[in-house]
Amino acid sequence: MVPQSHSGSATANPLIAPDPAPPALKNKPKKKSLRRRAHDHSQQLRLVFQAVFLLVNIWLGGDFYLWVRQFEVTSSAYSLKRPAGVEGWLPVAGMMNLKYWLATGHIPAIHPAAMFLLLAFLSIAFLFRKAFCSWLCPVGTISEYLWRAGRRIFRRNFRLPAWLDIPLRGLKYLLLGFFLWAVADMSADAIANFMHTPYGLIVDVKMLDFFRFLGVTGLVVVSLLVVASLFVENFWCRYFCPYGALLGLVSLASPLRIRRNAETCIDCEKCAKVCPAWLPVDRLGSVRSAECTGCLACVAVCPVESALAMSLPRRLESKRMRNGLPAWAMAAGIALLFLGLVGFAKATGHWQSHVSNAVYRQLIPHPSEAQHPMP
Numbered sequence: 001m002v003p004q005s006h007s008g009s010a011t012a013n014p015l016i017a018p019d020p021a022p023p024a025l026k027n028k029p030k031k032k033s034l035r036r037r038a039h040d041h042s043q044q045l046r047l048v049f050q051a052v053f054l055l056v057n058i059w060l061g062g063d064f065y066l067w068v069r070q071f072e073v074t075s076s077a078y079s080l081k082r083p084a085g086v087e088g089w090l091p092v093a094g095m096m097n098l099k100y101w102l103a104t105g106h107i108p109a110i111h112p113a114a115m116f117l118l119l120a121f122l123s124i125a126f127l128f129r130k131a132f133c134s135w136l137c138p139v140g141t142i143s144e145y146l147w148r149a150g151r152r153i154f155r156r157n158f159r160l161p162a163w164l165d166i167p168l169r170g171l172k173y174l175l176l177g178f179f180l181w182a183v184a185d186m187s188a189d190a191i192a193n194f195m196h197t198p199y200g201l202i203v204d205v206k207m208l209d210f211f212r213f214l215g216v217t218g219l220v221v222v223s224l225l226v227v228a229s230l231f232v233e234n235f236w237c238r239y240f241c242p243y244g245a246l247l248g249l250v251s252l253a254s255p256l257r258i259r260r261n262a263e264t265c266i267d268c269e270k271c272a273k274v275c276p277a278w279l280p281v282d283r284l285g286s287v288r289s290a291e292c293t294g295c296l297a298c299v300a301v302c303p304v305e306s307a308l309a310m311s312l313p314r315r316l317e318s319k320r321m322r323n324g325l326p327a328w329a330m331a332a333g334i335a336l337l338f339l340g341l342v343g344f345a346k347a348t349g350h351w352q353s354h355v356s357n358a359v360y361r362q363l364i365p366h367p368s369e370a371q372h373p374m375p
């Protein structure tokens with residue numbers, strides 16, 4: 001593995017590695033008068049989004065666990081309501097329901113939240129690159145905490161050599177291809193039938209059981225991923241996550257992308273060094289890669305105003321957007337899309353599965369009956 005140096009310049013920014021040597025703007029040929037970028041708050045904003053979304057997921061997980069436990073330990077009153085937000089962890093159910101909706105025009109009755117959450121994340125990917133991965137996803141957040149911890153402990157992260165990195169990156173697309181093929185192979189009727197089977201109705205409980213009753217193999221795999229994530233930035237996301245692969249492919253159609261102005265760029269390479277997706281930002285006119293997560297870390301360290309920004313193609317830019325999309329606008333857009341679609345689903349009665357607690361009691365086995373199969 002290749003040790004990775006980090007010389008980002010955001011000295012006041014907790015998410016960017018400090019750089020004691022600020023760039024010498026005066027060394028740049030005087031093409032134009034270069035202005036230093038004002039202090040950038042994008043990474044603090046992103047940190048807050050990540051932490052809030054992680055806490056929401058922990059709360060949802062705890063709530064869901066208690067909801068399941070009420071069927072396992074009591075025999076009469078089932079007062080707790082199922083938190084449908086856990087369906088964000090069912091992306092395949094979301095894809096199946098999306099296909100069902102597109103094919104029939106009817107919003108599915110079982111796990112509709114999975115579809116609305118998938119739609120929210122696809123919309124975010126279309127508008128703001130793979131921002132779900134770097135702003136919202138709890139797995140991405142934990143991955144980032146781990147490689148930052150690794151950098152503190154070992155004073156560096158590592159990058160795999162290209163001959164290993166490139167084929168490994170293909171794995172997530174293979175996994176995605178398998179899931180897309182499986183969903184594409186099902187008719188709308190087959191999807192509806194599957195969703196109404198006992199397994200389909202409680203596939204979320206099966207997912208919880210998978211993690212609750214993780215076997216030795218599962219524990220070893222998770223431990224290996226955790227250790228690897230200490231050394232390599234976003235190890236799981238970069239090589240294995242099919243959800244990120246899907247969002248990355250959608251993000252290729254996004255009109256917004258990181259764009260570099262070669263006229264004002266002073267070739268300091270800070271953007272490339274800080275990029276957690278290892279993209280050569282300093283050599284690109286615009287970042288088209290499906291690996292870009294829209295984290296804005298490159299923009300945050302760029303010392304020159306107007307050299308680097310998340311922006312529209314020049315022909316679509318308004319005067320107000322000359323310096324690109326501000327981080328607050330990106331954050332507001334992500335929040336609006338997420339809350340808007342969740343709010344719409346709730347307001348129209350398409351958030352909760354149409355299944356009563358009495359039916360769930362029939363389906364969720366007591367611990368003595370459970371066999372804990374894979375989800």
Ligand code: SF4
Nearest residue numbers: 275292293295296298
């Ligand atoms: S190019 Fe910039 S926005 Fe994209 S992943 Fe790299 S640092 Fe983040």
Ligand code: SF4
Nearest residue numbers: 265266268269271302
């Ligand atoms: S775009 Fe990259 S290389 Fe150019 S000035 Fe900004 S950080 Fe430096």
